[in-house]
Amino acid sequence: MNNSSTPPSSSSSEAGDSRSLVFGPSEPLRKPLTAPPVSDSSAESRSSVSSGHNSSSSADALVENSKLSAAASEFVPGSYASFQDDVYSDESEGYYAEPSLADFVQEFVSHLYSSPGSFESEISYITDTLNSCVTTEETLQELVELIYVQSTSIPHFAYTVARLCNHLSHHIHFSPASGNFRQLLLKRCHTEYEQREQAVRGDPDTRKKFHSYVLFLGELYINLEIKSGKDKPGRANILLAALKDLLNALFSHPEDPNLMCAVKLLKLTGSVLEDTWKEKGQSDMDEIIKKIEVILLDAKCSRDVRTMLLKLVELQSSNWGRVHTAAVSSDATPDNDPNYFMNEPTFYTADGTPFTAADPEYSEKYQEILDREDCFPDAYDEDGNDSFCSDEDEMDPEIEEAFERFCMESDARRKK
Structure with missing residues (x-):
């Protein structure tokens, strides 16, 4: 009962005394070895605080001198450096620059390489975008060079690029006096064609680049269509003679890489080349086979390459694996169609x-x-x-x- 009558002030003082007994007498704090730099504004602020928190004159001065606004859309620290100012020093508008023609070509080529099945669904968008970019002779020349470089630098991509070139040759609208897309592309290929004798004898990197060009030209011959009047689209005959000269250049320097490239080219285009030469009454394929037989008698090529050449000769002798005796499906019988039972179940x-x-x-x-x-x-x-x-x-x-x-x-x- 006596404790209940004790005034609150005495109880608080007793609590303070008990805390001081437990923790011991308080000691003065040690001064820091170093002190942070004090700005003029912080010094003024400390002086104003020491003089009293109720100083209305100091608060009014801070408000008047402040550059902050409650209506601002965002807060930017004074030491903030804008990334846009560093990148776009030319005071360009917007946060991102317009993609260049090279960037766009690289983008859609990478997409077609990773997803070749999307060619049909994406080609219209690609063509429309290129037509909006290619409006001068310089940009058309740049487009041809970019696509040519991609066709010879990415492995196993020549077929898709050849299809792309065929489509662009018919749908790129801009056609200056120097030539349209197809003509400029063939001129670019001709430049590499003139270097064939030096390329087949060059260093490994030069030959590798040249072999990629040869295979691309083979795909281009298969896929490039040229329309002339009311006739059906035909192949570029100018490439026919070029492919023969390229084969002769490869066989003239019969090292393994050159021979392997020639085998790949003939497996790709051999049947078409032979049919075209026969229609013209030429025996160019027979001459090529004779050159292969001469090389087979030479012991310089490796055993694997020799096997590839032998199989190629066998493939050509079997009409490139084609069967022309098959009858029409409606008239086919076991007697006149060797493929009659091909798809029958077992x-x-x-x-x-x-x-x-x-x-x-x-x-x-x-x-x-x-x-x-x-x-x-x-x-x-x-x-x-x-x-x-x-x-x-x-x-x-x-x-x-x-x-x-x-x-x-x-x-x-x-x-x-």
Whole structure:
């Protein structure tokens, strides 16, 4: 009861005394070894604070001298350096500069390289954008050079670039006196063509670049279409003679890289080249095959390259793997079409013997399968699958071993 009558002031003083007894007497703080620099404004602020927090004159002075505004859209520190000022020192408008023609070409080429299947869906947008950019002779020359460099620097990309060049040759509107897109592209290819004799004897990097050019020119010959009047679009005949000269240059210096490039080019364009030469009454392909046979007698090329050349000669002797005796699908029979049974399914008899529609006893063996299905009508579900063998049931180990042995024996008989 006595404690309840004690005044609050005495209790607070007792609490303070108890805290001082527990923590000990307070000691003065040590001065810091170094002190931060004091600006004039902070010094004035400290002096104003020391003189009293209620000094209205100091507050009014700060408000009047302040450059801050409550209506500002954003707060920017005084020491902030604008990235836009550093990058766009030419006082260009906007945060981002307009992409250049080189940037756009690099962008869509990378996209087509990673997603070649999007060619048909993206080519219209690419063409429209290029037409808006290519409005001078200089930009058209730049576009041709950019695409040519991409076609010879990216591996396994010549086919897509050749399709791109064919499309642009028909849809780039700007056509100066120096030539349209196709003409300028062929002029650029001709420049590299004139260096063929030096390129086949150059260093590895030079030859590698030249081989990429050769394969690109082959794809260009296959895909580039030239319209002349009311006739159907045809190939660029100017490339026909160029490809022959390039092959002769490669065979004239029969090192492995040059021979491999020649083999790739002939596998790509050999059938088309031979058909075109035969239509003109020329025997250029026979001359090329004779050169290959002469090289095969030489021991300088490696065994792998020699094998590639031999297979190429065999491919040419078999009409480049083409079958011209196949009849029209409506008139095809097993007697006049060697591909008649190509897509027919393969069936198996009760003892595992395979047979197809080409088998003379096909009807009898197929009827046996139908008879087995009639004897076990519930053994097959709606999709024709064996209902006795569900995915949830496990096969007995002995049955599984016998089944594997049966499959191996069936494969062995099939190979014989």
